[in-house]
Amino acid sequence: MSDTLPAATAKAVSFRGGGFAPRPMRWVGVFVFITLIALAEWGTQTGWISSLTLPKPSDVLATFVELYESGLLFKHLAPSLSRLAVGATMGALTGVAVGIMIGLFSHVRAGLVPLVAAIFPIPKIALLPLFVIWFGIGEGSKYALIAFGTFTPTVVATYGAVDNVDRSLIRMGQSFGLSWTSIVRKIVLPGAMPGILSGLRISLAIAIILLVAAEMLGAQYGIGAYILEAGSLYDLERLFAGVVILSLLGVLVSAVIGFLERYLLGWRT
Amino acid sequence: MQIRLERVGHAYDDFEVMRDITLDIPAGKIVCIVGPSGCGKSTLLRFIGGLERPKSGRVLQIGAPPTASLNPLTYIFQDFALLPWRSVAGNISLVLEDHGIRGAKAKAIIDDVLARTKLTDFAKALPKQLSGGMKQRVAIARALAVNPAVMLMDEPLSALDSQTRELLMDDLIGLWARTPFTAVYVTHNLAEAVRLGHSIVVLSRRPGQIREVMHLETPLEDRHFGDADLEAKQKYLWQLMRDEARAADGELLDV
Numbered sequence: 001m002s003d004t005l006p007a008a009t010a011k012a013v014s015f016r017g018g019g020f021a022p023r024p025m026r027w028v029g030v031f032v033f034i035t036l037i038a039l040a041e042w043g044t045q046t047g048w049i050s051s052l053t054l055p056k057p058s059d060v061l062a063t064f065v066e067l068y069e070s071g072l073l074f075k076h077l078a079p080s081l082s083r084l085a086v087g088a089t090m091g092a093l094t095g096v097a098v099g100i101m102i103g104l105f106s107h108v109r110a111g112l113v114p115l116v117a118a119i120f121p122i123p124k125i126a127l128l129p130l131f132v133i134w135f136g137i138g139e140g141s142k143y144a145l146i147a148f149g150t151f152t153p154t155v156v157a158t159y160g161a162v163d164n165v166d167r168s169l170i171r172m173g174q175s176f177g178l179s180w181t182s183i184v185r186k187i188v189l190p191g192a193m194p195g196i197l198s199g200l201r202i203s204l205a206i207a208i209i210l211l212v213a214a215e216m217l218g219a220q221y222g223i224g225a226y227i228l229e230a231g232s233l234y235d236l237e238r239l240f241a242g243v244v245i246l247s248l249l250g251v252l253v254s255a256v257i258g259f260l261e262r263y264l265l266g267w268r269t
Numbered sequence: 270m271q272i273r274l275e276r277v278g279h280a281y282d283d284f285e286v287m288r289d290i291t292l293d294i295p296a297g298k299i300v301c302i303v304g305p306s307g308c309g310k311s312t313l314l315r316f317i318g319g320l321e322r323p324k325s326g327r328v329l330q331i332g333a334p335p336t337a338s339l340n341p342l343t344y345i346f347q348d349f350a351l352l353p354w355r356s357v358a359g360n361i362s363l364v365l366e367d368h369g370i371r372g373a374k375a376k377a378i379i380d381d382v383l384a385r386t387k388l389t390d391f392a393k394a395l396p397k398q399l400s401g402g403m404k405q406r407v408a409i410a411r412a413l414a415v416n417p418a419v420m421l422m423d424e425p426l427s428a429l430d431s432q433t434r435e436l437l438m439d440d441l442i443g444l445w446a447r448t449p450f451t452a453v454y455v456t457h458n459l460a461e462a463v464r465l466g467h468s469i470v471v472l473s474r475r476p477g478q479i480r481e482v483m484h485l486e487t488p489l490e491d492r493h494f495g496d497a498d499l500e501a502k503q504k505y506l507w508q509l510m511r512d513e514a515r516a517a518d519g520e521l522l523d524v
Contacts, residue, residue: 172350175318176364176415177340186363190354267354269397 055236060244063237077245080211080223083139084249087146087214088207095151095203096196099158103192104184109159116155124149125213132217142214149210150203157199158192165191194268197261204253208246223249270334270341270418270451271296272317277326278476279312285476286312290326292470292479294419297449299489301462304472305510305517310455311423313477317453318342318421334418339368343417347424349404351396351411357383358392361411368415382410385444402433406440413444420452426461435494438464442489459506463499464492471509474517481509 037057043049044056067073101108102116124145131141131148165188173183215224223245230238272294279287287309294300294317302310315321316328319342334341351360361379365371370378383389386406396404405425412420426434438461444450456462462469469483485502492499 168346168348168350169352171320172344172346175320175340175342175344176367176411178364178367182367186366187352190352265354267395267397269353 052236055240059237060240063241064244067238067241076221076223076226079219079221080215083142083146083214083222084207084211086139087143087210088150088204090143091147091150091207092154092200092203094147095154096158098151099155099196100162100184100188100192102155102159103162104188112155113159116152120152120156124210125216128213128217137218141217142219145214146207146210150207153203153206154196154199157202158196161192161195161199162188164195194261194265197257197265201254201257204257205250208250208253212246271331272419272451272453273329273331274313274317275327275329277313277316277323277328279309279316279324287323288476288478290472290477290479292482294451294453296332296451298467299445299452299454299465301454301456301466301469302472303456303459303462303469303506303510304477305474305514306457307517307520308472308474308513309477310457310472313472314344314421314423314453314455317419318344320344335416338416338418339370340364340415341418343412343415343420345405345408345412345420345422345425347427349396349401349408349428351404351407353396356393356395357388357399357407357410360396360407361414364411364415378414382413385413385447386410386440400433401429402437405429405437409440409444418451420450422452422454424456425454427456427458434458434461441465442492446490459503459510460499462506463503464494465489469506471506474513475520480513 040049040054041057044051044054064073067076098112098116102112103109127148128141128145131144135141135144169187169191170183173187178186211222212224212227215222216228219225223242227239227242227246230236230242274290274292274294277287277290278285286307290313292300302313304310312321316323319328330341352363355363358379361382362371362375365375365378379392380389383392386409388403388406388410391399391403391407396407399407405428408425426437429437442465445452454461454465463485466485467489468485471480471483472478473480483502483506487498
């Protein structure tokens with residue numbers, strides 16, 4: 001029947017589906033970075049961007065190489081990484097534990113959710129003097145600041161994730177007579193893992209931000225201390241070299257979480 | 270072991286959902302519960318398994334469950350309720366671990382129930398890799414692993430397409446024929462009820478009450494798809510339920 005129709009009335013149905021489905025594109029991100037850096041290099045070389053506005057990327061790289069060759073890089077990096085590791089681990093672990101308690105017990109939820117909401121918006125940097133008084137000028141106050149900053153977003157992400165665990169799975173566990181601890185360990189925790197990990201992405205980024213703040217007081221070595229020193233001298237090359245290290249640290253943390261997600265959450269559809 | 274419901278009634282605040290249900294579930298038989306939506310069939314099943322408490326009346330176990338039974342009252346859920354992060358074997362092992370059954374002993378049970386549900390080749394698969402019918406067979410295997418005295422089936426085939434449903438009904442009949450089990454089977458599908466039920470309990474719309482209990486004498490193995498006698502029974506049930514179902518459909522839900 002269709003071939004007896006005049007051609008004028010036959011028209012291909014226009015496509016209007018598709019989209020809304022992001023897919024991984026590995027090299028685009030790298031391309032964006034390279035383009036931006038190349039643009040900055042070209043701009044500073046030609047004088048289109050003055051050297052006061054932005055340091056030459058090649059100079060930043062040279063500073064970085066110099067930092068590496070003098071051995072100062074690891075002198076700065078090692079204390080920073082240990083502060084980050086200790087502080088973020090303490091904050092994330094207590095955050096996950098408190099978040100799970102809030103998710104499971106009504107009393108804890110009623111008592112702590114307002115408290116967490118009250119602590120969350122406080123700029124933790126403002127509390128640095130307080131931490132120095134409490135934990136001393138040494139490593140203690142730095143750990144505390146980073147831990148405190150990591151804690152609140154982790155709590156919020158974790159109890160949200162526990163709330164989102166499929167109740168029918170919990171009911172199934174009860175119907176098979178599983179003990180309370182088994183239900184928490186084998187059903188609630190793995191079920192909340194996607195939410196906990198995406199919360200960690202945010203809280204670890206905050207931990208890196210707070211690292212610089214933590215090194216504002218009484219730190220001789222550390223990426224933060226390096227950046228702050230360079231900043232107060234308006235030494236833009238060194239400032240940028242430090243910032244690049246922090247950025248790389250962020251990318252690294254994000255990659256580690258991405259790996260954890262692929263490893264732990266392979267069951268997701 | 271038998272189950273007896275004595276004058277079970279339930280209400281949410283002042284909203285009565287179930288009234289005065291007295292029912293015996295004899296050992297070794299499948300009792301189907303049908304009724305219009307919102308009549309409380311699934312709630313009734315949750316009472317039987319102790320997942321919820323009725324406001325009035327009581328649910329009794331008569332006689333001790335067999336000693337080999339790890340979990341006497343075992344559910345099969347409509348949405349399968351499989352842990353997506355555990356493999357087929359892991360999902361079955363989950364319900365054994367709490368009874369201290371691990372290692373070789375657990376493996377023997379898992380292998381046995383997987384063989385009975387024809388899933389032996391899929392022990393290592395994750396739920397996301399399975400079709401709906403296979404997922405429900407895993408749930409059945411998991412239920413069999415704990416040696417239930419009574420199986421509580423909450424619309425177990427309702428999430429499946431009609432062809433898969435036919436296949437699974439045959440599987441269930443096969444399982445029952447090999448070792449008869451006691452079951453309460455809640456469904457809104459009358460065809461399932463007349464295929465699988467030794468007796469069929471018809472509930473009225475809210476507040477749910479027993480309208481009629483129908484007994485079917487034909488052995489399960491002799492009931493077939495499109496059987497004229499079953500069709501007639503099914504038609505009769507539909508006559509009973511039709512007006513109730515229509516009225517139930519027109520009600521506002523506020524539970």
